[in-house]
Amino acid sequence: MEFLRSVCPHDCPDTCGLLVGREGGRVVSVRGDPDHPFTRGAVCVKVAHYPERIYSPLRVTRPLRRTGKKGEGRFAPISWDEALDEIAQRYMEIAHKYGPEAILPYSYAGTMGLVHFHGGHAFFHRLGATRLKRTICSSAVEAGFAVTFGRIPTTDIESTVHSDLIIIWGSNTISTNMHAWPFFLEARRRGAIIAVIDPYRNRTARQADIHIQLRPGTDAALAMSIMSVLVEEGLIDKDFIKTHTVGFERLKPRLADYTPAKVKGLTAIPESAIREIARLYGKARAPYIRLGWGPGRQLRGGMAVRTIAVLPALIGATKKKGGGITRSTSAAFDLNLKPLTREDLGPQGVRSVNMVELGNALLRLDDPPVMAMHVYHSNPAVVAPQSAMVMKGLSREDLFTVVQEHLLTETALYADLVLPGASFLESTDLYRSYGHYYLQMANPVIEPVGEARPTLEIFKALAGRMGFSDDCFKMTEEAIIREMLKTDSPYLRGINYEELRTGRPVRLRVPENPLEGGFKTPSGKVEIYSQTLADQGLDPLPDGTPSLDVEGMGKYPLQLITPPRHQFLNSTFNEIEDLREQAGMPSLMIHPRDAEQRGIKSGMEVRVWNDRGECFLNADVTDRTGLGVTVIEGLYWPRFMKGNLGINQLTSQCLTDMGESCAFHCNLVEVGVARQLPADEVGL
CATH class of the missing domain: 2.40.40.20 (Barwin-like endoglucanases)
Incomplete structure (x- = not known):
């Protein structure tokens, strides 16, 4: 058996380096690459089972055409030529009758590989199809954090070994960011306290020194209450606030409404517990926050994240070795995606559909209605909200649905045509991370199973049948990766294709403390008061109003x-x-x-x-x-x-x-x- 390097493609901040065992042309094992500086040879329980996924009885190995009712899962195999010809013909007919906006692409993070994640973008832009707002996961968190800090790289998790207080806020780290946990444990070995803020006692909370169990949707209120204690007890860094923030004096009067005594009922946290975590945070030598995605998955999630992000600025945590805040590292991976996505190919004024609102789009959208949907790297029958509407939409007999998939998923059961997609072990791709600062490239480990094809190849073949002759539809994976590296980002300076093709992780040119270089807000400072929000008619200051399900209020307890x-x-x-x-x-x-x-x-x-x-x-x-x-x-x-x-x-x-x-x-x-x-x- 031989071992080859690869990269985990899934939607996880860790983007693990892998060693894939191959024998007789088959994948027989998947384990961690011990030479990866962040993931260090460990893989999660999920990825360790990858051979079972590659060779699953549910694996789609040939193009399939539906022969029964939608949802029954009855299909007959057909050739690639038949499948591609039918798709091209149907898309041209729909575009002629209803306009190209009647065609809706639906994709997300089934792979995080940049080539194949974006592999269909140019095709649908050239077609003039409805544009998809890919916002289902992290957009609220990104937007809220950017209001306060700007879109910048955040604290390197590897540096947290120097922290003396680690607050994990809204993240079940052991399950969803497991390679951060050893760094946190090393900090604890050196004397740090680990605190978890989360509505339930998950695996990570059970291993923490402190668990603050707040009511869902009250993260912003808790953050405001911590601020009130910091100010009341003189635990703020006045010099940092004066030099590196705007709006603190406007915030101070609002904090009077969020004392621990006033928010204990709202948050379900005892007053003493709020004061304890605030004092620990204010007095720590190098306090650090690992900000997860939980607070952002509320209706007021952007404000919650924006408010939490103010905390490090009040005590100058971002200037302290081991301190700071990690939201995401993705801003450092400023690669050139334009040759791949080619937004310029599409006409102006094309409508957009938010992927969160898929049920509404399939059942209520008109002028034109959605008459075709092309799904890849996503399973909306399972992941999209308000499933009853989504399933009713997918069941429409007049909706022509194409699904590219590895497996016969719930969504694939409703497809008119299912195309067998190649896995990450059967294609070439480039991987950035949103949890560490290493760029990685993966080459194929095995030949595609059956007749599976990579995403990029499928869309290039469709483009040819549609008569699209633009250069982007002729580019190989290697050519695209080389174009991505043509960027003036200082974080990517000197990184080249030859270095990446070895499969070894390449460290970005990110400083030890990415936040020392300033903040990418309009003012260049941490914006406690945001003129950007004010201009949008939104509250320009942090606010602790809780998130509530307005559709269920008064009905469900x-x-x-x-x-x-x-x-x-x-x-x-x-x-x-x-x-x-x-x-x-x-x-x-x-x-x-x-x-x-x-x-x-x-x-x-x-x-x-x-x-x-x-x-x-x-x-x-x-x-x-x-x-x-x-x-x-x-x-x-x-x-x-x-x-x-x-x-x-x-x-x-x-x-x-x-x-x-x-x-x-x-x-x-x-x-x-x-x-x-x-x-x-x-x-x-």
Whole structure:
């Protein structure tokens, strides 16, 4: 057996370096690359099972044409020429009859490889199709943080070994950012305290020294309350505030409304606990915040993140070795994507559809209606909110749906044509990270399984059939990567293709403290007061108003959050039986008092519902979650849940205050003991 270098392609900040075992032309093992400076030879429980994913019985190895009703999963194999000819013909007919905006691409982070993530962009721009706003995950967090700091690289997690206080805010690090945890543990070995702020006691909270269990949607109120203590007790860095921030004096009067005594009821955090974490933060030598995605997945998520981001500025944490804040490292990977995406090929004024609002787009959009959808690197039947509407839209017989996939997923079951996509082990790509500062390239480890093709190759073939002759449709993966490296970014200076093609991680030219160089806001400072927000008619100051599910207010008493499950990554890895067995039955965490009021005991099947939909789960009565708060860790494919009803039946298409993202953690529901489902409704 030989081992070849590769890179994990999944939507995770760690972007692991891998060693892939190959024998007889097949992948037989996947393990971590011990030479990677950040991931250091470890892989998560999910990626360790990758050979089972590559050779899954659900793997699509030939183009398929639907022969039954949508959703039945009955298909017949056809040739690539037949499939591509049919797609091109249907797209031309739809564009002629309705206009090209009747065609909707739908893709996201099924791969984080830059070539294939963007592999269809130029095609759909050239076609004049509706443009997709790819905002479902991180846009609120990005927008909120940028208001305060600008779009800049943030604190290097590797430097946190020098911190004496690590606050993990809204991130289950052990499950979703596992390679950061050893750095945090090293800091603890040197004397640091690890605190977790999260609505439920997840794996990371159970390993922390302190767990602040706040009510969902009150992150901004907690941050404001911490600020009030810092100011009240003189724990702020006045020199840093004077030199590097704008708007502090405007903020101070507002803090009077957020003292620990005033917010303890709102946040469900005792006054003493708020004061304790504030004092620890204000007195620490090098305090550090790992800011996760949880706070941003609320309707006021942008404001929550923007408010939390003010905290390091009040105490000058960004100038201290080991201190600061990590939101994302992605701003340092300023690669040249224009030759790949080619936005210039499209006509002006083309409409956009937000991917969060897919259900609305498929059922309500007109002038023109969506008559074709091309799905790649995504599984919207599982991941898109308000699933009932999405599934109704996917069931439309007049909707021509193409799905490029590795596996016969829930979305693929509704396709008219399924195209077999190559995996990351069967294609070439370049990978940036949003959790560390190493750029990596991966070459194919095996030949594509069956007739699978890489994303870029599929769209180049379609472009040829559509008569698109632009140069971008002739470029190879290597040529595109070479073009990406043509950038004037100081972070990428001197990095070349020859160095990357070895497969070894290449460190960006990022300083030890990326935040020492200043802030990329209009003022060049940390903006406590934001004129940008004021110009948009938004509150220019941090604000602690909680996020609430406005559609469920007055109807449903329990909050619901839907964080990731340790064994899955969004909807990926459901196909692996061993991981499903480790994950156990889909379950709902509910507080003992809430359960008692409803006659619910652990192990009972419960129905969870609101006006958007319902699903059925096993009850887990536990104090790991707070009173009035329920938790469903996901995402299970609906076929593995009762009634084929997934968790996103309960989530909303309402958009966040900034970034137009999805408020996956902002839901109101009711829970009750389930009725017995008829046998033909049971999806197990």
